[in-house]
Amino acid sequence: MGRRTAWWRARAWRGRPSARLRVAAVAAVLCTAAVPASWPVDAAAAAASPSSDGPSAASTYAFAEGARSVVGAAGTADAQRIEAGTTYRSSLSKGAKVYYSLELDAASNTYVSATAVPRPGATLSVTDGIRVSVEDKDSHSCSYESATFGAAMSPHPITAWGARTTSPASPVCQGAGAYYVVVERVGTVGSSSGAWDLELTTATEPALKKAGSTSSPEVWDSASPTPLPGQAKHSQGGAGFSRATAVGQGVWRADISPGQTLFYKVPVDWGRQLSATAELGSGDGGGQGYAIDALAMSLYNPVRADVAEASVGYDGKQKSASLSPLPPVEYANRYAATAPVNVMQFAGSYYLAVHLAAGVAEDFGDGPFGLTLRVRVDGAAQDGPGYAGQPVPPNVFEVTAQDREAAAEGGSAGGDAAMKAVAAGGIGAGTLVLVVLGLWTVTARRRARGVV
Secondary structure (H helix, E strand, O other), rough: OEEEEOOOOOOOOOOOOHHEEEEEEEHHHHHHHOOOOOOOOOOOHHHHHOOOOOHHHHHHHOOOOOOOOOEEEEOOHHHOOOOOOOOOEEEEEOEEEEEEEEEOOOOEEEEEOOOOOOOOOOOOOOOOOEEEEEEOOOOOOOEEEEEEOOOOOOOEEEEEEEEEOOOOOOOOOOOOOEEEEEEEEEOOOOOOOEEEEEEEEEEEEEOOOOOOOOOOOOOOOOOOOOOOOOEEOOOOEOOOOHHEEOOOOOOEEEOOOOOOOEEEEEEOOOOEEEEEEEOOOOOOOOOOOEEEEEEEEEEEEOOOOEEEEEEEEEEOEEEEEEEEOOOOHHHHHHHHHOHHHHHHOOEEEEEEEEEEEEOOHHOOOOOEEEEEEEEEEEEOOOOOOOEEEOEOOOOOOOOOHHHHHHHHHHOOHHHHHHEEEEHHHHHHHHHHHHHHHHHHHHHHHHHHHOOO
16 A cells, blocks of 8 residues: 555535525534434535545545544644544644654553545655654654555555554663654655644553563464455445454455545454455456556554555556465564564454555546455464453454454445435435425415415
């Protein structure tokens, strides 16, 4: 989905004025009622006011509902505190470097992610991106990672992360106290000047009840897995991490448009091994050309740390991109020196973000295009490592029965129900609005003629 470098460890009526006001007020209330309370706020807003900055509301990112606003400071003295288990919204100007503060204990591991979202239609360069680091009060860097948009230069959400870890221990960043999250916008030559939206998350992982091995597993099946065969079941991905559609092992079918990113979440338990392939269907034969890095898929772990990426160009014929082989999820993977092994260290929801580059539209039309996602989860589930406390947010490092049920359904049941509710609500309320408007029209005309 982009390119990233990392260091680990180290979206009239013309009646009388009073009548118009009453009609407008009631119509607004009824139209609002047409949207079920269960429909995400972001989706309702997008439907009511489509983005003027991009090709369609479908390409916008769905931020977490209820996310708190926080302003990044120019220095550590004014940095606002962010807390684990809370999602925040912020922004990042061109060339900016902003700070947020953390208050950490001495024993827990802490993980921070920043998702940057350029406006649709923004101009980007190959090197455009973000850099995220965690620093202690003495400016020692606990970790840093960069994420960029890559050769396609297509606006879409990119995510980088940072960490303060006690297991494995780092020679710096030890002890309780103040720490700082630093988010920078890098490689901005030739890019648009507009600010990017940010979504920030923080999670904490408690220490273990009993210390285990401090060596990463040396042997695991690293052979390229065979993409899962079978008939595809429809499952449309969500528009952000918080709206990711749950899928499990299976073959899933969706529609994707140029500039759009679809998010899926896959529950992966301790000891299990994940693989995924994304396939872009052939076009209608009406286009010619070649779109570089047209289809890009990124995998993120439960704290939104980048695990692996795969991308493929597009010439109008079907293409596929598969993730490189990944190890089974083990706590001890964190002791490995490099990714992707050292980020396959938690059970929980792993996120697949699939992006279709905006440039595909130039040669092959606006779509939508057929997307097939083949997900395989091998191996037997194992017991977890045994934490001495509770992580924040709760259940972030485990797979629940609800997770398994949602993944088996592939999000289709809930999604279909929601859309049926929207349709029914819209039709019912719309009909009522027309009735009210008709009655008030007749009444106003009768009053104009002196008839009551």
